[in-house]
Amino acid sequence: METATTPKVTITRRTPDTVMRLSRLGSFHQSRLSFMRVLLRRLRQEGWRYERRQFDIDARGVGVAVYTMHGPDRAYSLVAFGHDLPPEARSDRVIATAWDATFTLFDGIPDAADIARLGAEIPLQEGGRVSARELSVSRANRSVRLFDHVVSALAAGHQPDADLVARVGYVMRTTAVYGSGKLGAADREAIAIRPEFLPPFQVEMLTVWLIRAFVLDLVEEMARQRAPDTATVIAPDLRRQIGIGNSTGLGMAPFLISHPILFNNWIMAREEALARVRAIDRSTPQTQARFHAMLTRARHALGLWRSDHPVQVARLADLRADLDRLSAHMAATDLTQPYPWDGLWCWGARHLSEEGQEMLLSLLLEPHGDVVDGLACCMSAQESDGFVIDGAMTVGRLRAILGEVYGWAHDLDWQAPEAQARTWYVSAAKQEPRLGETLHEDLGDYAQPLAPGRDAMRLEAALQDLPADAPIAGFLLAHPEHRHSVRRAQIASRHPYAEIRNNTIGADLMPIDMLRAKLSFFGAGYFDPRSDRWVRINMYRGAPFPHELHDLPEDDWAYPATEASA
Template sequence: MSAPRDIARRSPETVMRLKRLGAFHQSRLSFMRVLTRRMASEGWRFSRPVFDIDTSGVGHAVYTATGPERAYSLIAFAHDLPAEKRSDRVIAEAWDATFTLFDGVPEPENISRLAKQVPLQEAGRIGETELSLSRANRSVRLWTHVVDALAAGRQPDPAQIDAVGYLMRTTAVYGSGKFGAADRETVADRPELELPFQAEMLSVYLIRTFVRDLVEHMAQATGGDRAVRLDPAIARQLGIGNSTGLGMAPFLVNHPILFNNWVMAREEAIARVRAVPRASAAEIALFRDLLARSAHSVTLWKTAHPLQARKLETLRADLAALCALAATDVLEAGHPWDWLCTWSETGLSEEGQELLASLILEPYPDLVDGLAHCMSDSNTDAFRIDGAMPVSDVRRLLQRAFGWASGLDWDKPETCARAWYVSEEKLEPRMGERFDEPIAAYEQPLAPARDATAAARDLETWAADSPIAAFLLQHPEHRHTIRRAQMSRFAPYGEIRDNTISDQVLPIDMLRAKLSFFGATRFDPRSDRWVRICMYAGAPYPEELGPDTADHWVYPQVPE
């Protein structure tokens, strides 16, 4: 029998590099999968009390999800959007559909009020009974193909379904107090919303059901008695697309404790599984099955971006090597998962290593799933600066979190080539060229390593036993950096260990990291600054959701 082995979590120096963060994949701890497992295990009930959509596709619908204690309702508004107004930009003013997640079951007067506000999105206002605000546009080519096919009495072309993967894509799913919605604090103590982004994930899950129903409705309006419904197996292949730009990247920098909790939970799960002395036959069989399904999934992952295309080519080779290795008896030996992960450090690319790290978690729900409850941020005191802390302790914290940056020359143009700012015209975060554009005066504090280097330099002349409050009275410009340093006591994985303003930075790595925790798949960068993804592809619809379908839906079945 194999001896117990104590496996430490991987170090922040290894994990928190942008290249590795940009290789993260969904896992058992991803927020979409946590939600579907909860809804299935708790026996949530779903209904569609309202579907008032006319033959031109205009109207509204209500989808209600009822859990053990509460109900939540997606109110969907469908619009007839002229082609020239369709845009994925945040600053668009009209969409094919707009949505809000209502806390409870809406009365007619609630719907009447929201019908005047939700279609306006940012220009309108919702209230404390609304938990999210979102909108979506059709993937016009696939939408038209599916409507025409169903209206003519046939199923759509599977190749076209695979090529796109969604009938609509959202351009924003807002929550947590934005535009008048309920603040996070008002619902955070509810078990079903305790984890991050659960209201937003529920919104998208119900939006997907509405989109399926709407495309079938439009086919019936066009084809009449000839029309057929979408084959359930084809419908399950369809997710909800999403276009995500630079606005998501600052989130990771601005929420170091929350991001730490996500990464630490994942790293703890990996360490726990690596410490398993022996894998059972059932655990090995599940791993091999999901590995084969992952290899098939990667064949469906399409991208035109050169960088991602190269990563995909490498990942396919990684998976071929991993499948060949897993077919041998290595998994029957002692500590198989630790052996595999150690082998992967030289045998696979970072993309392959991180996919393997996700896959080894799958056979071990008892070791992994409870860690999801550690992924929210309830440490409200961490934001408060401890002014009594001695300068010597602050120096030590700065060195531990940002010592990797001490060798960077911040006077070199390439080291600080970029600057983050908010565009007044577009109302979106932007990254510009510091020395080519007049943006330095508007720079956002999204370069923690540079700021930490400056703070450490100014601290050099201060006595080691001086309270940091005295230093901050003379150098208030360093308050945000000292706060981050003190936060690092509780958040070792809270800081990205790369220069976020260099001429080599790829913001899509930050987007990929965050979206992987959502549970997104099919990352398709359109530049180094925005990406398209797919959400809930393969997931069961409400009428199909149960303990047998709630979890591994993210891995598509390998065709016979």
């Protein structure tokens, strides 16, 4: 509680110029507001019940399984199909046509006719079609080295090698989780009003969580069928350390540009959470102990995080040094002083790298679920609200917005080849975003409007000779090519974190920064870039399985526990 001798401290959210830089967005970590954690908290708090309704899988891993979660009002079922895929047919590429397993999340409980229909369509993925009863479509491939090792070890009655499990972290990785109308599945609008799906991407997060349950059941069943007299199951603590891998490429990167209001709401919630924690005037013994424990566990998790990409290698080195520095600082820090979390944050802003600062943000939220978790309800968006352009806005007002939001773009020479080195376009074959080289590929007719900074400068130049009090409607009647830039500027004037404040078509663009920002909000960890354009991650590593959701401490899985942090 604040006392008469404790001066009131006003805490404001960080500015967009600080937060919305690609290097910082590419340093984000999962947090209490990540969508996986939001989902599991809701399922636990509302008493959702798990049921494995069907599991008909043979020794090769071929068959069908049905996993159902029963909620207060509705049930949802993962229908999983296992396949016998030849090694030469296994590929993580989006153009693949066969996978080790394919899935759909069904709205309700499927009957035999539903499963027969899905069995003919889901294994085809893009080649098939589904109905509005299906909420997502997905597929996954084995991580052959660990998958085969786990099955062989269990069949022999042994536990899998814990070091190998720690190094790899998953026995299957998804290569796509489609929702929101893809392939005929239910539109987002059709289910968005359901309470369980109000936060973003809850369908997809539920799908992946149930896929993880199926995958671990699959390896244990294959081991049992291979050697019924000797086979065992994975020890629970070790089992939880196996997540679901994912390979994510360029297709996800433009999402952050194409959904400015939604992205603003994600960032706004995260920044508000940080501001609320910094504004707490007194810590408690419980929050102090929790922070210290989470710091210890984060350092342990960092030891499991590996990458060969030079950018990530450098960031991991910075993060290790940062956490060492933070630990040393905490040993000499008195958290009983007024506004201890603000003091800690201000110290971190001065002494830690961007990677370390964003990890500190996540750690500061950990002990404060009571002031943070409710913000998850603010992270969705009605994006159609931003489509209508205010034609009465004056040219002067629009110029002011452009200067405020896109001021950084004035520092670039937009005529230089390196400033427009890349072109975003959509592949005709796969209908997926791609990134071309402007100087070497003739893509002008196919370019997507994914360069807000450049387009804002073009708009600003076009407005140069117009009177300040002229309404923008007249300008747009004569120059409709600028409508999208006017719309974005008006959105950004109301939603401060809507725009990335870097060049998204420059020669130095690292699309993996955009991928990591989005994936951190999903709750992914252990980012491992394989190039500047795609990344491997781990999802739900350490999380409870559906059958143990109500038996383990709530939301205590994001950082692996150690004896020192228990």
